[in-house]
Amino acid sequence: MTLYYSLVFALLVFEMAVFVSLIIPLPFTMKRKLFSFISESPIIAKLQYGLKITFIFILILFVDSVNRVYRVQVELGQAKHQQGAGAGVAGSERMEVQARKFYSQRNMYLCGFTLFLSLILNRTYVMILDTLRLEQEVKDMKGETPKNDKNAAKLGEAGELGEIGQLKKKLAEKEKDLEAMRKQSQGLSNEYNRLGDQMTQEDGSNKKAR
Template sequence: MTLYYSLVFLLLVTEMLIFLALIVPLPFTWRRKLFTFISESPIIAKLQYGMKITFIFILILFIDSVNRVYRVQVELAAFAKNDGRGGPVAMGGSERMEVQARKFYSQRNMYLCGFTLFLSLILNRTYVMILDVLRLEEQVKQMKGDPAVKSGKSLQEAGNVGEIGALKEELAKKDRDMENLKKQVENMQNEYNRMGDQVSGSGAAPRKGQ
């Protein structure tokens, strides 16, 4: 298995572990803290952005593996058509094993990439469904006056994975840009005042000589 397919397999195992972590029964307070952290963490937001790019490459690998499987199937069909019928091409034992091996590896890569992409969709949908259930459960507990719901952050404002964290990161970036702009305006104002003082000073010098 090549390096990139090994990384795809590692990603598949990671998705399986995350899926198990999502469906593990936990107390409501723990699960609310977990989903609030996932929604607000800027690290998770950056990780999700990187994963989107990674899944694009996995989709390319999946398309390539499907193409390879198709070509191997066409090759096997051509050999089967000519083999045993007196055709010009007859497949030997070693050649047959080589084609079967390529077929196996192509199908393995296709299934690996396909299941990785499919599980990513399942993870996203599972997260949304669990978040909706937790929101409804939180509303029920609020109506009952449960004190455990009043402590901690509410899930009503929680969004997709890292969504709030991404918004906070973007807001912090805009604040930094605003501070830099204020510093530039302040420096320009100081420079303008300095040049104005120089011009007024040079204009007042001849008057003193008179």
């Protein structure tokens, strides 16, 4: 096994270990603290960014391995047709092609399972965050959570990490900007009315003076 496929295998083992750690049943408080740390840690964020780039290279290796499997399959079919002409030579060539086919299929399965497990990990992580957020909301409704519980607030923020959460945050920021513009517009309107009343009073005073 070449170096890069050895690294892919190591990544696959790492993903399996992470998946097992995610599905291990833990107390709610411990799991809440763990996922709050994962969602806020800058080191974890950098690691996730590096893994995304790594998965792009693994996808390239997967496409290359599929291409190799197809080419080896074609060579194996040609070797079968040549077996009648020279059994000894064709047999040795067929064994070599079979070995190449085995290694190509192994690399294809290795890269494929690594990519597939990465998708499962991402979906499992999001589902666990949603579950913890819903459990926290139930506890808040029942009044079982202290008001100064920082981990609960962090968990609520972690549950909004997806695209929907980002859109909600942007919408909230737009609403704040709109509210500020409304207050500014109301202030300008009040100031305009005050100046208008003041000018009207001054005109009235001038007319009386005349």
